[in-house]
Amino acid sequence: MARRQESARGSMPLSELLNSTESRAMASFGVRDLDTMLRFAPRRYVVPAPLRSLREIHQGEEVSAIVEVTSVHDRAMRSRHGFILEVTVSDGTETLPLTFFLTKKHQVQWHRDRLPVKARILVRGTVGYDDYRGALQLAHPDYEPVEDTPQGRAWAQRPRPVYPLRRNISQKTMRAATEKGLEFADSLTRPVPEKVLSRRGLPPLAEAAQLVHRPLTVEDTRRGLAHLRFEEAFVLQAIFAQRRAQDERTPAPVLAAEGPxxxxxxxxxxxxxxxxxxxxxxxxxxxxxxxxxxxxxxxxxxxxxxxxxxxxxxxxxxxxxxxxxxxxxxxxxxxxxxxxxxxxxxxxxxxxxxxxxxxxxxxxxxxxxxxxxxxxxxxxxxxxxxxxxxxxxxxxxxxxxxxxxxxxxxxxxxxxxxxxxxxxxxxxxxxxxxxxxxxxxxxxxxxxxxxxxxxxxxxxxxRESPGQRAGVTSFVVHEKLPAWEQRMWQRAAEEIAADRQVFVVCARIDEDDAADDAPAPPVLDEYGRPQAPALAPARGVTQTARRLAERAELAGARLGVLHGRLTGEEKQEIMGQMVRGEIDLLVSTTVIEVGVDVPNASVMIILDAERFGVSQLHQLRGRVGRGEHAGIAFFDTSAEVGREHSAHLQRVADAADGFALAELDLHRRGAGDLVGEEQSGLQRTLTHLDVLRDAQAIERAREDAFAVVAADPELTAHPALDGAIADRLRDADPDVERS
Structure with missing residues (x-):
């Protein structure tokens, strides 16, 4: 099947819809057109506090109230540069001051323009206390115009979307951009046939976009997101259906001979x-x-x-x-x-x-x-x-x-x-x-x-094992408990003394090479503020080998080094020495992660284990205990005892087999990481789907997509689906050709 040129992204470019600040904000997430923006779902929703009478509020509480502006005053601050804007509001039973501390005069005017006397607004914030006046107040509350009607009250209680942020991007910018896009929701491309949506009880796409970005209730968000999850699953399954259909039409050698x-x-x-x-x-x-x-x-x-x-x-x-x-x-x-x-x-x-x-x-x-x-x-x-x-x-x-x-x-x-x-x-x-x-x-x-x-x-x-291996027992070793770490190296030395061998795995090659361990981009919270790094710098193979050569417990041990910068011949020679028993302890990167078979190896020590994925840890510990000798795997970590990384490593250590670990990894990180970072395939672009939570949606989407493709293999009657498939394949791997 020739690759189609149509794209589901033929919709409105955001540069024609948004101002420059909003366009840059969306572009920082790779969002450059209307179709993508209205599928860019909030990371969560904030449900406001119930509407309250001002008579019922107390210090420290979150409050939402519909009020009327009764007076507005501003003055310059006495002790520092800036202005104080005081807005008094009333709900008919009680008054409350709203206080804004502003640095620029134009900010004062901006709020004054939006808070004229007699304006009816919804105000939200945390009740504070003004020590100077001895009264309650709201400092820098959120507010917006509202009508004191049943519809207005429902709007006031709506869940508020919280979008992912990058540095120097505000929630206000993300919300404003999305609000503009919703005015054009009817022009979105619709890859899922209307008959399929109707049969599954899902809202049309334009309605789903409104429910996701402008919900009135929590149930609205569920209905809207259900459409996006089903749509994503449907496009994926349509790709799989096309591939299977193509296989059915492709000849292959018949491998039917019985011998010799x-x-x-x-x-x-x-x-x-x-x-x-x-x-x-x-x-x-x-x-x-x-x-x-x-x-x-x-x-x-x-x-x-x-x-x-x-x-x-x-x-x-x-x-x-x-x-x-x-x-x-x-x-x-x-x-x-x-x-x-x-x-x-x-x-x-x-x-x-x-x-x-x-x-x-x-x-x-x-x-x-x-x-x-x-x-x-x-x-x-x-x-x-x-x-x-x-x-x-x-x-x-x-x-x-x-x-x-x-x-x-x-x-x-x-x-x-x-x-x-x-x-x-x-x-x-x-x-x-x-x-x-x-x-x-x-x-x-x-x-x-x-x-x-x-x-x-x-x-x-x-699911069963041939039963010829002694197996592996795993332990978490905390470096903050020095006696544990010392015992780990002693145990390794005991195995070497018994003519067995040890692997030590590091997360990087050289600690002195900045390119080898470039600093990760800062992790931002939902307000765009950088969070403290969770991990200490990783140790390298080169330095670790030198340190181990100086450890008293390992005196006399024959050490080797293996990593990706060695030539193919050098790597082959090192592994040959390990297989022949000429190396007692091999310090390596994860180049030994899969397939390496040294039956005499009985100890696997993984330094900075919190840096490795679940499958990597399991693969690495699977390199020992492959012969007659029982294996021991040590997950060495600088994490605090009992904290998140430590508890996670303990769960991996306790898991009996790869099937239990697969479920653990799926819960923790999702399908994309589960199947590996280097996989250039569709799972890397899973956006809305959670393969545990959405199992039923995936099954239904598979049934529907396979039926659509069976009836129309070329998708002639479904150009939007055909375009969505082309986009999905391009997102997964720009070099992938449609087969």
């Missing part, structure tokens, strides 16, 4: 496959045996045996006369996978060598840092078809990598790759065919999150 490599490999396995591995394997076999491409998400906890399941599918591709590719996010992980596959396959992976099995294939590794001669030799094997299985990094995606007949692609740690990466590999199939795709993750995604983030994939889940 598959049977020979099963005979070589030193363990018995679990029931889950067999069931998932059979499901994959059925899918890749079809004549159109399958798209599967294979998820399972660390150590659940996903690699073996994927390898059996890859061998089926080779047996069927095609090739299989395994794509890994880093060179370290690609090299690890290559070692794992060749070890599992043994003589079955050494075609062309003297000790190869007669039915063997070749397993090749392709990374960006390979030497030219080695790379040329690998590319020749890939192009000729001699290499049945190819393991690589993003280097596999380049145009000069041509497969003889690519039938299956396995992508490890799918959250590191975008939708576009999957689609680019799809173009490398034979003779206009598209290879089947299996993406794997050890960060399980709850079902509703999967529907909202990877809804174009069929989710298959491995």
């Amino acid at each position: 490599l598959q049977g020979l490999f099963d005979q070589r396995l030193p363990f018995i496959l679990t029931e889950g591995q067999r069931e998932i394997g059979a499901s994959i076999v059925e899918r890749i045996g079809r004549g159109h491409p399958t798209s599967v998400l294979l998820q399972g906890d660390v150590g659940s045996g996903k690699t073996v399941v994927a390898l059996r599918a890859m061998l089926r591709a080779v047996d069927s006369g095609h090739q299989a590719a395994l794509l890994a996010p880093t060179e370290v992980l690609a090299e690890q996978h290559h070692r794992t596959l060749t070890t599992l396959l043994g003589e079955l992976s050494r075609a062309g060598q003297l000790d190869a099995h007669p039915e063997a294939t070749r397993v090749r590794l392709l990374t960006g840092s390979q030497r030219t001669a080695h790379r040329r030799e690998t590319l020749l094997d890939v192009t000729s078809g001699q290499a049945g299985i190819v393991v690589g990094t993003h280097a596999l995606l380049t145009e000069n990598v041509e497969f003889a007949s690519l039938g299956l692609v396995v992508i490890d740690e799918q959250h590191r790759f975008g939708v576009d990466h999957r689609r680019r590999l799809r173009t490398k199939g034979p003779a206009g065919q598209s290879p089947h795709v299996i993406v794997m993750t050890a960060t399980p995604i709850p079902r509703t999150a999967a529907l909202a983030t990877v809804g174009d994939l069929d989710v298959l889940t491995l």
Whole structure:
């Protein structure tokens, strides 16, 4: 399907609607047109205090009252520069002074113009006490004109939207801009068909915008936001529906052969496959045996045996006369996978060598840092078809990598790759065919999150473990309790003395490199004021290695360093030394986060653990306890004992498996972070949806969107939806082409 040029953002540019201050305020959030502005929802609402009689108010209370201005006076301050404006108001039973302390004369006039005698206003504020007069007052209250009618009173009690702010932007500016936009709400593009909205009991878009930005009741806000959430889910599901429909129309190699490599490999396995591995394997076999491409998400906890399941599918591709590719996010992980596959396959992976099995294939590794001669030799094997299985990094995606007949692609740690990466590999199939795709993750995604983030994939889940690992016990270590930290290093030394190995992970490479840890932009509260930073500066690999070399507990330990600035050969050599047992303690960045397999490693120490995401912590602790020795993971933190970061780390430490952690991460951070920062895909732009709260809306939107696309695959009758899809894909990744 050719990419459409229509856009849902053909609506009014804000530069034609707002003044320069308002336009700049909205542009700071990336909002530059009417469609986007009226979908830019408040972060929360403030419900005013109930209307009160002035006779009933007390110091310190929040008060809302409908009053009439009875007098206005101003005077210059005696002790400092500025003016005091005093406005006396009455509700017919009692009077109350409103006091404004102003620095400029024009500010006095501005308020005078809006508060003439006999003006009826709604006033809101906190009741204070004037020590000089010995009476109650309201200092700098909010006010606006109002009618003392049932409608006016309802308006006075309406929830007030509170928008996100940046520095030097006021709520007044954000509200004023949105109010101007509401006058043109009828011109908004409407991607959800009216029939769908009616069937689901949702208000039309123009009404929903009014309910969101100018509500009269809390229920209004719920109804308005329900439309925005459903609309977002509907557009997402329409994208997934189109992708699935396209897959149904696309030819793919039929991977249906039964042997011989598959049977020979099963005979070589030193363990018995679990029931889950067999069931998932059979499901994959059925899918890749079809004549159109399958798209599967294979998820399972660390150590659940996903690699073996994927390898059996890859061998089926080779047996069927095609090739299989395994794509890994880093060179370290690609090299690890290559070692794992060749070890599992043994003589079955050494075609062309003297000790190869007669039915063997070749397993090749392709990374960006390979030497030219080695790379040329690998590319020749890939192009000729001699290499049945190819393991690589993003280097596999380049145009000069041509497969003889690519039938299956396995992508490890799918959250590191975008939708576009999957689609680019799809173009490398034979003779206009598209290879089947299996993406794997050890960060399980709850079902509703999967529907909202990877809804174009069929989710298959491995829940049991082969049971060959000793497992990991996790502890939170507080640096503010020095005895705990000392015991952590002592415990690491004890494991080294027992001929086992230790990982120490840091959040950055070098503490002295400003570019390596650039200061984060200030976090602002809802009033635009910067908040104090929550985290201390992170420690670096370089300095940590030096400090550990000086610790008495680790005297004599062989230390190594691994990080992303090393060359590919250097990283490979360091990991080789670790695997061979020539390094006792490896200080590293998260380059070892996924896939690295050192069965003798028994301790994982994560410094500044509060800086890492839930899935990262779980992946890192999964690097130990992979063999016969039980693993220990220490989450070292400078956070205060019992405070937010500390309590969060304790919840991660207590979680039994990746499925429990996935729910925890989803509650804490939302689907976007759950599936990873590097994922260039639709979930990064989730704005209104909460995949836990809105599970029912997502299910309904999926049903409706798939029905609309099934009836009109090209969306000829739904140009607004077609444009919204183009916008969504562009927001998710500017380089993504509509397939």
